[in-house]
Amino acid sequence: xxxxxxxxxxxxxxxxxxxxxxxxxxxxxxxxxxxxxxxxxxxxxxxxxxxxxxxxxxxxxxxxxxxxxxxxxxxxxxxxxxxxxxxxxxxxxxxxxxxxxxxxxxxxxxxxxxxxxxxxxxxxxxxxxxxxxxxxxxxxxxxxxxxxxxxxxxxxxxxxxxxxxxxxxxxxxxxxxxxxxxxxxxxxxxxxxxxxxxxxxxxxxxxxxxxxxxxxxxxxxxxxxxxxxxxxxxxxxxxxxxxxxxxxxxxxxxxxxxxxxxxxxxxxxxxxxxxxxxxxxxxxxxxxxxxxxxxxxxxxxxxxxxxxxxxxxxxxxxxxx
Amino acid sequence: xxxxxxxxxxxxxxxxxxxxxxxxxxxxxxxxxxxxxxxxxxxxxxxxxxxxxxxxxxxxxxxxxxxxxxxxxxxxxxxxxxxxxxxxxxxxxxxxxxxxxxxxxxxxxxxxxxxxxxxxxxxxxxxxxxxxxxxxxxxxxxxxxxxxxxxxxxxxxxxxxxxxxxxxxxxxxxxxxxxxxxxxxxxxxxxxxxxxxxxxxxxxxxxxxxxxxxxxxxxxxxxxxxxxxxxxxxxxxxxxxxxxxxxxxxxxxxxxxxxxxxxxxxxxxxxxxxxxxxxxxxxxxxxxxxxxxxxxxxxxxxxxxxxxxxxxxxxxxxxxx
Numbered sequence: 001x002x003x004x005x006x007x008x009x010x011x012x013x014x015x016x017x018x019x020x021x022x023x024x025x026x027x028x029x030x031x032x033x034x035x036x037x038x039x040x041x042x043x044x045x046x047x048x049x050x051x052x053x054x055x056x057x058x059x060x061x062x063x064x065x066x067x068x069x070x071x072x073x074x075x076x077x078x079x080x081x082x083x084x085x086x087x088x089x090x091x092x093x094x095x096x097x098x099x100x101x102x103x104x105x106x107x108x109x110x111x112x113x114x115x116x117x118x119x120x121x122x123x124x125x126x127x128x129x130x131x132x133x134x135x136x137x138x139x140x141x142x143x144x145x146x147x148x149x150x151x152x153x154x155x156x157x158x159x160x161x162x163x164x165x166x167x168x169x170x171x172x173x174x175x176x177x178x179x180x181x182x183x184x185x186x187x188x189x190x191x192x193x194x195x196x197x198x199x200x201x202x203x204x205x206x207x208x209x210x211x212x213x214x215x216x217x218x219x220x221x222x223x224x225x226x227x228x229x230x231x232x233x234x235x236x237x238x239x240x241x242x243x244x245x246x247x248x249x250x251x252x253x254x255x256x257x258x259x260x261x262x263x264x265x266x267x268x269x270x271x272x273x274x275x276x277x278x279x280x281x282x283x284x285x286x287x288x289x290x291x292x293x294x295x296x297x298x299x300x301x302x303x304x305x306x307x308x309x310x311x312x313x314x315x316x317x318x319x320x321x
Numbered sequence: 322x323x324x325x326x327x328x329x330x331x332x333x334x335x336x337x338x339x340x341x342x343x344x345x346x347x348x349x350x351x352x353x354x355x356x357x358x359x360x361x362x363x364x365x366x367x368x369x370x371x372x373x374x375x376x377x378x379x380x381x382x383x384x385x386x387x388x389x390x391x392x393x394x395x396x397x398x399x400x401x402x403x404x405x406x407x408x409x410x411x412x413x414x415x416x417x418x419x420x421x422x423x424x425x426x427x428x429x430x431x432x433x434x435x436x437x438x439x440x441x442x443x444x445x446x447x448x449x450x451x452x453x454x455x456x457x458x459x460x461x462x463x464x465x466x467x468x469x470x471x472x473x474x475x476x477x478x479x480x481x482x483x484x485x486x487x488x489x490x491x492x493x494x495x496x497x498x499x500x501x502x503x504x505x506x507x508x509x510x511x512x513x514x515x516x517x518x519x520x521x522x523x524x525x526x527x528x529x530x531x532x533x534x535x536x537x538x539x540x541x542x543x544x545x546x547x548x549x550x551x552x553x554x555x556x557x558x559x560x561x562x563x564x565x566x567x568x569x570x571x572x573x574x575x576x577x578x579x580x581x582x583x584x585x586x587x588x589x590x591x592x593x594x595x596x597x598x599x600x601x602x603x604x605x606x607x608x609x610x611x612x613x614x615x616x617x618x619x620x621x622x623x624x625x626x627x628x629x630x631x632x633x634x635x636x637x638x639x640x641x642x
Contacts, residue, residue, distance in 0.1 A: 026465050029469075084427060104465070107468060109427075110401060110434070113431070114460075114461050117454035120454075122451070126445050129438075130439070136431070140428055141350070143428050148425070
């Protein structure tokens with residue numbers, strides 16, 4: 001993709017900065033950070049941050065620091081997520097949680113958050129720090145809601161709120177903060193915030209679609225994994241809203257998606273959703289978010305970076321992983 | 322104590338601000354925060370923050386926000402600590418960990434950190450934010466070292482480094498940041514940083530002394546709890562440095578404090594330390610830290626707040642709990 005060429009040098013600086021965060025620390029912690037950072041993430045958040053910042057002429061050192069902070073924040077949430085879910089693999093690599101005690105994993109996640117916070121404060125932008133803190137709060141609050149309330153929760157508004165907190169909030173902060181440190185005008189900042197929000201929403205919808213349509217080998221977990229754990233995503237909502245009289249709808253409308261009867265039907269339900277119009281309908285919603293993202297993006301003058309951001313926006317809804 | 326009268330109104334504002342942090346969130350999270358905040362901490366960190374700020378004429382809203390942020394940061398570390406240690410009680414109340422799943426406890430701690438970060442960014446002081454982030458990193462790094470390396474580690478320098486990270490770093494930030502938001506001159510900021518550091522070190526040494534001399538009912542855990550879990554504190558270091566030829570010294574000098582022979586001897590060892598000169602010797606070290614703290618404090622002109630800070634400094638080494 002074209003963006004690789006545009007950000008590759010900056011992204012190396014971001015990687016170096018992240019890897020330096022555990023210098024001088026306990027060797028187990030240094031090893032843990034290496035494991036986490038080397039386990040092959042897509043780095044989509046720092047890439048977007050760098051492209052928005054470069055498009056708007058952000059001062060380079062601040063931009064590199066911001067991009068590293070955003071990816072570290074994301075990384076910290078993954079460390080704690082894997083612990084909470086008891087996941088033993090992520091992207092085909094063993095999680096920290098699979099090798100370490102829960103205590104060590106909690107502390108490593110806290111350390112990664114602390115370093116993300118230190119990096120964001122190194123940008124010397126109070127607004128960026130404030131957004132960072134709000135986003136950490138939103139991500140955590142979203143996870144807590146998912147933990148306590150989302151089981152069998154068949155509600156479209158709650159779904160959108162959850163994916164905003166879980167994913168779009170951080171994408172939004174990446175783009176907003178990159179515009180802010182570029183000293184862009186309020187209108188530009190506002191369109192970049194919109195751009196980040198919209199691609200973040202689309203990104204999570206795609207994740208939720210891929211949970212049904214992806215190959216087990218590629219996504220690294222069984223098809224329909226969310227539904228199996230009682231989490232209702234957009235394809236499920238679309239499918240049963242289209243079929244209120246389907247006998248299987250009772251499991252969702254009455255909050256009975258952890259009963260024995262449900263578990264007996266789960267493979268059939270997953271298969272039906274996967275092969276239904278609910279998937280293309282969900283794709284259409286993701287495309288609508290991307291269309292709004294591109295509207296916001298196109299308020300900026302044409303540039304190589306703008307083209308690359310457009311390319312990534314399209315990739316977000318076309319990806320298979 | 323006199324400081325109660327001086328800060329009581331401000332402290333109520335700090336309490337209110339902390340209790341408001343979960344407004345609008347999931348009800349389990351709101352309940353959790355209530356439980357954590359109502360479990361009777363001494364609130365020594367916000368009290369000191371308020372006194373330093375008021376002494377230096379800090380703008381009130383910023384000072385309240387800073388004090389709340391400091392106590393929330395402390396609270397977040399307690400939530401995760403209890404999980405890591407598997408503690409079921411803190412200050413006589415059941416911990417979150419005793420009632421909730423580890424996942425919910427991890428997320429609640431993360432939420433409290435996020436709110437602490439949001440509060441510190443609301444002070445609009447980049448330096449305060451930076452100190453906050455560094456302190457969170459130091460606390461976590463200290464805990465990680467304690468987790469991986471401190472078992473049977475009989476080393477005075479490592480002990481001081483550990484208690485700095487674990488406790489003094491936050492006391493220091495409370496006082497430094499209060500001076501910074503007061504727009505104090507560099508010399509004043511520097512003496513307040515010193516004051517915070519010194520009382521923080523003394524505070525932790527007292528905790529470590531009380532672990533031997535405290536009443537089980539009052540401190541809420543068995544006497545010698547740290548040593549039982551292999552953690553070497555100042556009284557132990559002083560005791561065996563005074564008796565290099567004591568047969569029990571072998572357990573520490575050879576890192577064998579988790580052997581069966583050691584466990585067999587532990588009650589006797591704890592009793593010997595408790596009744597030895599190592600306690601008063603450790604007290605003397607705590608007093609030295611407090612003397613240096615008072616030197617730094619006395620560089621400020623006399624005021625009611627300065628008197629109250631002096632009173633608290635003395636309380637720190639005289640307390641029984």
